[in-house]
Amino acid sequence: MPELPEVEVVRRGLDRWVAHRTVADVEVLHPRAIRRHLAGPEDFAHRLQGHRMGEPGRRGKYLWLPVEDTGEAVLAHLGMSGQLLVQPHGAPDEKHLRIRVRFTDALDTELRFVDQRTFGGLSLHDTTPDGLPDVIAHIARDPLDPLFDDEAFHQALRRKRTTIKRALLDQSLISGVGNIYADEALWRARIHYERPTAGFTRPRTFELLGHVRDVMNAALAVGGTSFDSLYVNVNGESGYFDRSLDAYGREGLPCRRCATPMRRRAWTNRSSYFCPRCQRAPRTSS
């Protein structure tokens, strides 16, 4: 599941293989992949044709390619299973190929959006003066953004009447964190996912943010190492980081700190993985 580190690896791939190329034509093979572009597939293709792509940006799990001369940007979200692949023209179509972008240059590669579960998609939007696509103005800065405000995040936690994992997944408070990295950071910080945010002390918040950044940087270090290999990491896979996970998916396996069997709990139509000894439940929850 692509979260911030995986999306950042994709952004680097786009920067290397797609930036500064001019679009020749766009083929939309599945309408759902373009549903956030309300004007439809023909409009999407027409607005890109003949225009040069700028350098890709990212905020949280969103990434975008500016269109150099129109003030618009192609916004991409990978959803659960989306991939952006740079492939040779002759490569066979992937089973779940949704959108193909060809370029005018002589490089023998095209950009492909492939997505099995079609939660992701591409769309075109105007950009705000700071270059952000206008539809993601509500998405908070992510923890790897130098302008992320730790103190403001702490104050927001104090104001909320919710629990910490919900807050970590709330993209308007902090972006880029999904189910996997939330569980990983909480395990590292020894915090139970149902702990109320209102009781967080400043040191506790700052420590948690440190763990969020550490686990994301560790994933980037692994997934980002080979992004210059054309067909490997331009695609949103997390590289080999899944071998390094301490919490996610480890139900029944010994906690890497205290050897207590890890647990999985149903939580908001998904799962939370945690160590029942290192991450004690708050009194209010059972």
Next chain:
DNA sequence: AAGCTCTCCTGATGGC
């Protein structure tokens, strides 16, 4: 009105 639940989608997997 903030906070929570529901829904979209497809393929892998497991039970009977």
Next chain:
DNA sequence: TGCCATCAGGAGAGCT
């Protein structure tokens, strides 16, 4: 073997 249920989950719509 076939059929149905379950699970994976990001994010926004919609409900309370």
